[in-house]
Structure formats: C-alpha cells, structure tokens
Amino acid sequence: MTSFPFCCGFGQKLDEEDFKxxxxxxxxxxxxxxxxxxxxxxxxxxxxxxHIMAGGPKRLTxxxxxxxxxxxxxxRRLQGQDGDMAGEEVPAxxxxxxxxxxxxxxxxxxxxxxxxxxxxxxxxxxxxxxxxxxxxxxxxxxxxxxxxxxxxxxxxxxxxxxxxxxxxxxxxxxxxxxxxxxxxxxxxxxxxxxxKKPDQCRAVYACSHLFWVDDQDGIKDGERVLLCLKRSLRIANAAQQQANVTRGSSGPVTLFVEILNKYLYFFEKGNPQITSSAIQSLIELIKTEMQSDTTTPDKASDAFFSSTLRYVQFQKQKGGLMGEKYGPIKV
Incomplete structure (x- = not known):
C-alpha cells in the first residue's frame, strides 16, 4: 500500500484547517x-x-x-459574595x-x-x-x-x-x-x-489622559497634562521636519490638528494649564504650516482643521460660561 508523506503541501494545508x-x-x-x-x-x-496544559503549546492559543x-x-460572579467558605475543599x-x-x-x-x-x-x-x-x-x-x-x-x-x-x-x-x-x-x-514619529506623537498625547481623569478627583495634574501635550507637539514638529527631508516637502498637518483637539478637550475640562492664549498660538501655528509652500496639500487635514475651527466658533457663540472661556480665541 502506497502512503503519501504528511508534509505534502496540499495535505498539510487540509490538516492545518482541520486542526484549527x-x-x-x-x-x-x-x-x-x-x-x-x-x-x-x-x-x-x-x-x-x-487537560489543556497537557495538549502541547500549539493548542494553547x-x-x-x-x-x-x-x-x-x-x-465577576463572586463580587458581593463572601466566596471564602469554610470547610470547602477548594474555596472560590x-x-x-x-x-x-x-x-x-x-x-x-x-x-x-x-x-x-x-x-x-x-x-x-x-x-x-x-x-x-x-x-x-x-x-x-x-x-x-x-x-x-x-x-x-x-x-x-x-x-x-x-x-x-x-x-x-x-x-x-x-x-x-x-x-x-x-x-x-x-x-x-x-x-x-x-x-515612527506619528505613532510616538499619538501615544504621548494619549498619555495625557492618565494625568486627568474626570471620575477620579485625585487625578487632575494639569501641569503633567501640559507636559505631555508639549512633548507630543515637539514630536509632531520633528515628524514634519523628517517628512521635509525624506520627501522634499512637509507632510500633512494632521498631527498638529489632533493635538489642538486635545488642547480643546482639557481646556473645557477646566485644566488651568491649558489657556486660551496657548490654543490661539497653536491655531496660528497650524495656519502658518498649512500656508507654507513646502506643505503637501491634504484635503482630509484641511477638512479636519476647518471642522475644529467651526467647533470653536460654535462654542464662542453659545454664550454663558463656555462662551466666555472661548471668547478670547480668534478663528
């Protein structure tokens, strides 16, 4: 009787599918x-x-x-229960x-x-x-x-x-x-x-949320939030310069607009370190970058920035405390 080798490509594929x-x-x-x-x-x-530990490493995933x-x-089921019952052989x-x-x-x-x-x-x-x-x-x-x-x-x-x-x-x-x-x-x-610089930038500004948590009164460190945002801004600037070297022109300003939105978030949350003047400076920076001859036009970035500015304008027109906060910002 002729036997076919197990390592045959077709047979191996079928065997792998059966195994999974x-x-x-x-x-x-x-x-x-x-x-x-x-x-x-x-x-x-x-x-x-x-039983599963005896099945070998291939099955563990x-x-x-x-x-x-x-x-x-x-x-989760044990939440609210005692769980530690005396006399049990295996207390859960x-x-x-x-x-x-x-x-x-x-x-x-x-x-x-x-x-x-x-x-x-x-x-x-x-x-x-x-x-x-x-x-x-x-x-x-x-x-x-x-x-x-x-x-x-x-x-x-x-x-x-x-x-x-x-x-x-x-x-x-x-x-x-x-x-x-x-x-x-x-x-x-x-x-x-x-x-990659863009990944660095996004991860660093995500870390800003670790220092300002709404439902935890003890975690509102405005200074460290600002440090994270400034660090992400420096990385975004480095990414822009890197794009300028590698492609001969600056990349989209998307990272700057993303950081601006983080500034606005913490501004509304009442972080005293995030001021209207800091937001204004960032808006002007983005406008300057977008008007630069070396910046690569990008419709998605333009739309993102325009949408952000419309939001700021909307907040200004709302009146009340929020309107007063946004009042000094010119868009």
Missing part, C-alpha cells in the same frame, strides 16, 4: 461549561486546565483564552482565582503569543481593580510591561499594545500615588520610543 476547526470546537466547549456553585465551577476550571475568560466570569476566592489566572496566562509564553498574553493580563488587571486588590492589579500590569519590553517586537503590535496599556491604566482606580506614577512613567516612556 478542532481547537475552535474545544474553545466553544470551554465557554459552555458552567455550574451555579462557585466552588464547583472552580473545580471544573482546574480540571480543564490540567486556542484553549487558554476561553479558559481565562471563564475564570474571569467566575471572579478572588485571590485564588487570580493566582490561577496568572498561571494560565503564563503558559502562553511557551507558544509564544505575547500580544495575546498581554491582552489577558490587562483584562485581569481590570478585574482585580474592581475588587480593590492593588498588589494583584499591579502584578498583572508588571507582567504586561515585561511582555511588552521583552517579547513584542513588531512595530505595529507595539503601537496596539501601548494604546491598550494606556486605555486600561486610565480606567484603574485602585492604585496609590506611587504605583500609579511608576506605571504612567513606564507608559509615557515607551510611547516616546515607538518606531
């Missing part, structure tokens, strides 16, 4: 598993974990995420589940799948935040940063990862001053080190 379909079926099965009793549900998760989200659902406590989650996600490092693991660590940090478990939330963020530093090498993946980190950190309420400062410092530092 099988693993997707396993993932769907994990999502279906459920028990009303938290302790029993935790036993199920632990049992499933033993399919099976770890549904198991992690199943554990996260259990954590949030701390125990978070420890299990850390071990489950860590297994992805053998695949490797750093971007996926990073996303899961951030999901866990959010859940720990809801329980006000600061050390655990900080540990999950630390793990996410370690992955970013050591494993995420692709420039596009880095951009996505840093914005996920910034967005998640912005929602965190559990951190004290020291831990939050450490994490925000890391986030802003890595934002400024992205490969």
């Amino acid at each position: 379909e099988e693993q997707n079926s396993v993932a769907r099965l994990i999502h279906v598993l459920y028990n009303d009793e938290p302790e029993e549900m935790l036993k199920i998760i632990c049992t499933v974990r033993k 399919f099976t770890v995420p549904p198991l992690a989200f199943s554990a996260l659902k259990l954590v 406590t949030p701390k125990k589940i978070f420890k299990l989650l850390n071990e489950i996600i860590e297994a992805l490092s053998s695949v490797p799948s750093p971007e996926l693991a990073l996303r899961l660590y951030l999901q866990c940090a959010e859940a720990a935040n809801d329980y006000e478990l600061e050390p655990i939330a900080y540990e999950f963020f630390t793990q996410a940063f370690v992955l970013y530093e050591e494993e995420v090498a692709d420039s596009k993946a880095q951009v996505t990862a840093i914005h996920l980190i910034i967005g998640t950190l912005q929602k965190m309420t559990v951190f004290g001053v020291e831990n939050r400062d450490t994490l925000t410092h890391k986030a802003t530092g890595y934002s400024a080190k992205l490969l």
